[in-house]
Amino acid sequence: xxxxxxxxxxxxxxxxxxxxxxxxxxxxxxxxxxxxxxxxxxxxxxxxxxxxxxxxxxxxxxxxxxxxxxxxxxxxxxxxxxxxxxxxxxxxxxxxxxxxxxxxxxxxxxxxxxxxx
Numbered sequence: 864x865x866x867x868x869x870x871x872x873x874x875x876x877x878x879x880x881x882x883x884x885x886x887x888x889x890x891x892x893x894x895x896x897x898x899x900x901x902x903x904x905x906x907x908x909x910x911x912x913x914x915x916x917x918x919x920x921x922x923x924x925x926x927x928x929x930x931x932x933x934x935x936x937x938x939x940x941x942x943x944x945x946x947x948x949x950x951x952x953x954x955x956x957x958x959x960x961x962x963x964x965x966x967x968x969x970x971x972x973x974x975x976x977x978x979x980x
Contacts, residue, residue, distance in 0.1 A: 895935045895946065899953065900964050901928040910961075910968040919950035932958040936965055943975075 899911045899919055904927050913922045919933045933950035934957035936943060943966055949956035969975035 895937050897922070897933070897935055897950075898961070898965055899923050899933045899950070899955075900931045900958070900961055902931055903928060908964050910965045912965070912968065918952045919955075920952035923953070930955060932956060932961055934961065936962070938969075938975075943969075 895915050897913050897915055897917065897919060899922055900908055901911060901923065902908055908931065911922050911928075915935070923930050930953055933953050933955040934948060935946040937946070938944075943962050945957050945962045945965070947957070966975055970977055
């Protein structure tokens with residue numbers, strides 16, 4: 864079963880207008896999305912972003928995408944957070960640079976401000 868990554872509109876509907884529901888880390892639930900970092904057929908890293916209810920392995924068409932890492936992330940008032948813990952279904956963990964690939968994907972989708980140089 865192939866499940867497409869979320870569109871910008873779908874990501875907005877999950878995260879809300881302000882990019883998440885961060886209140887206090889101790890008291891408020893923060894909305895999370897799943898991601899898989901893949902290397903596509905031309906060798907570029909990109910993030911597939913999808914709803915938390917979808918298994919990681921269902922989001923990857925492994926015939927042309929090579930999964931490199933996987934996990935969960937949130938957008939809060941304090942920025943992008945990659946959570947500890949990876950994908951049981953793919954047997955992959957988050958990597959230290961995952962946040963940059965996710966951020967670049969969100970920038971390309973128009974959902975995150977561009978990085979300053």
